[in-house]
Amino acid sequence: MQADDPGTAPRAARFRVPPLACDAHCHVFGPAERFPYAPGRRYTPEDRPKEVLAALHRRLGLGRAVIVQASCHGTDNRAMLDALRSAPTRTRGVAMIDDATTEAALRDMQDAGVRGIRFNFIAALGGAPDMGVFHRAADRARKLGWHMVMQLQGDGVTRMAPVIRALGMPVVIDHMGRVDPALGVEGPAFRDLLDLLRDPRIWVKLSGAERMTQAPFTDALPFARALLQAAPERVLWGTDFPHPNLATPVEEQVLLDLVADFAPAEADRQLLLVDNPATLYGFPRKTLPEGEPR
Template identity: 55%
Template sequence: MTVDLTFLEHRRAPRVKLPAGATDAHCHVFGPGDTFPYAPNRRYTPKDAPKEALRALHDHLGVSRAVIVQASCHGTDNRAMLDCIASDPKRYRGVAIVDGTFTDKDFETLHEGGVRGVRFNFVKHLGGAPDMNVFMRVIDRVKGLGWHVVLHLDAPDIVPLSGMISRLPLPFIVDHMGRVPALAGVDQEPLRALVKLARLDNCWIKVCGAERIDLPPYNRAAPIARILVEVNPERVLWGTDFPHPNSTHECDEADLVDLIPHYAVNERAQQRLLVDNPARLYGF
């Protein structure tokens, strides 16, 4: 199979050099659709972005490791993600999407395949909150595996969901800085609620998704990310979100790499964000 890598022609080299072991803790693989079909009830249909495209991007950026997050367009069919992990198990880990039909054997298979967490979407454009009975049953199942749960939230929902989130009995990760709007600045209620969650011992935050809350060069997103890194330096993660599903504009990942010193302002903070934290959580 010939993989189209021409997208790299529109990507510049980042100015920031990433440290050895740098991890993209939030990225996706899509398809190829003729091998790994998209879910019939999907809310969007992406362009194919198979494992070869992801690896080529990471080699271009200087990324050493990655966490493949299952995207809703593939639903609970995690095969494309597992196939990517299997291509280089030392380099990749995964986060799955599951439902109430998954058996203990299914979870064992995912664990053996390098999966270390489950993801639930609460965002409205992807269908809104999940069935909370299923959500809690899955939480009960995966906490014994040492997994975590990834929460994809809309900013207006952070406050009303904070009570439930704060009671979760396992580590949880908030995706994309909670999608708090960069235009609203650092004095906004969703960010204050997110900071409060970040102080919990089992809370992790991904300072990714600048391209979801801002426009290039994403300068207004940087102060938000910096606050979250400073509040929670040992439980923050960074990612590219490649290939940026449902994006409003084409994103050059080099811009995201070059923002890192504005999030984590010294070498120690960058080492934690990019290397130490993901290694501890995902067992790299």
């Protein structure tokens, strides 16, 4: 049984997950027979449809999710949108768009719960996009009140910092900028990431520890702690389930447990897991009625 299979025997959590905690970075893949993968994709994942993701969130006690379009589906957002429509009060989405995306499609995404668009700048996943397409997409998203999500790696943070500052819209940096942990928190790319967080429009996800280092992922903790300290009200957390292109399987409960290490204070965990995603994604601020499942 794979580590990302929600049927894996549950491991006891290290802390009490607050009600309405959000997995702010996760994906759905397929099923391919219904939602085919993009012809020009760089990888072909195993199907992990919405039902598998929902089962994982029930096991972890997570009440909300932001489903992020992955590059294997390209700009065909149907699988992600289908997942949003199946749980409209508990999910939001981040789409991938290009010049061929129609205004009608954008309105449909808005109605379904999409609140941002994503672009990848990592060479192994296809490299930087056409910057004309990027800026035109940003203009369209900005008009809808959406934000930009950018997947960068290491010194890509430094190269793209001027562009990020000039976008004039909220920007979310995925996976702690995927900086090299060997360089430490004084590494130039990480210092540039911290500097970006001086801008109140810029957010960062304290996810991707499994991409920075090996289990038990403690090498990632100083980076997550520094980012949370720099911008406690603009940090998010996510599983990155089902971990596309990850060589070694990982158990999501282990990743969730890391939150107790880089956010030991309950107030910080409330911001990270509940309040911050509610602010950025427009989830209602309410308490679950007694007895209602997460």
